[in-house]
Amino acid sequence: MLNPDLAPGFYAGEQVVIGENTYLHHPLRVWLDLADRLECYMRVPERADPLLSITFQKKEPRKRDRTPSGDTEKYGAESEFQRIHKLEEPYFLLDMLEALRSLKLPSDARILDLGVNSGEELHLLDLAYPQNTFEVLGIDHSESALELAKSRFPGYLFLAADINALPADLGQFDLILSIGTLQSANIEVEPVFRRLLKHVKPAGHWILVFPNCRYSAGEISYGARMVNYRDPELSLLFKDVTFFRRYFQKHRYTTTITGKYEVVVTARSLQGV
Secondary structure (H helix, E strand, C coil): CCCCHCCCCCCCEEEEEEEEEEEEECCCCHHHHHHHHHCCEEEECEEEECCEECCCCEEEECCCCCCCCCCCCCCCCHHHHCCCCHHHHHHHHHHHHHHHHHHCCCCCCCCECCCCCCHHHHHHHHHCCCCCCCEEEEEEECHHHHHHHHHHCCCCCEECCCCHHCCCCCCCCEEEEEECCCCCCCCHHHHHHHHHHEEEEEEEEEEEEEEEEECCEEEEEECCCCCCCCCCHHHHHHHHHHHHHHHHHHEEEEEEEEEEEEEEEEECCCCCC
């Protein structure tokens, strides 16, 4: 391929003339996207101007996770899930910081994190509001993951509970946050959401995150997958996002939908505005 550094500002497929030769320009992103769709690693290119030599290496076939969806330790402290660090993914980090800052949370806000797991995403609160001291309650059904969360955030409260049967005495919150949880097969999405409505303050907000990716062989791969589909199939993702967006718009929230590998639905209450 032509070294893309030699043709800044050119579009993919545009012709570039260097000396007596004509080349087609492609940004590195094109080859990374192709590697993703072919389920390959893209090795570091070798340079021999004006060209780069790119090698794709096939990934090992992805093993199907046969852990029952109701197993409370499917994403526990000893699971492969703990190797994933979402805050190292630029889209996720920047989209979440933008969503949190847009809410202008009060310094003493109460925050409920559903499906908190080991709590890594709670670092986002410190990054978005470094001067604030929030009251945070994290809920998950994995007790081993919650032990990790407690060690990371000793000032926050954590509760082992089934999201389908939340305690009635949780109180009300300025923000209800859920990252990659409400799409789980064992969650009854609409009944859970309707029960959560009594736990958000009249001027409270929501951030709901739905995965549009999967993790495989150490890398993130774009697009929601369904059983028996090899390539991304987004209909269930759109269905869930549309359900929440319609509800929020009907009940005096301004709603934004952002993200790439993770779709971030941010609902800001208009009450009191």
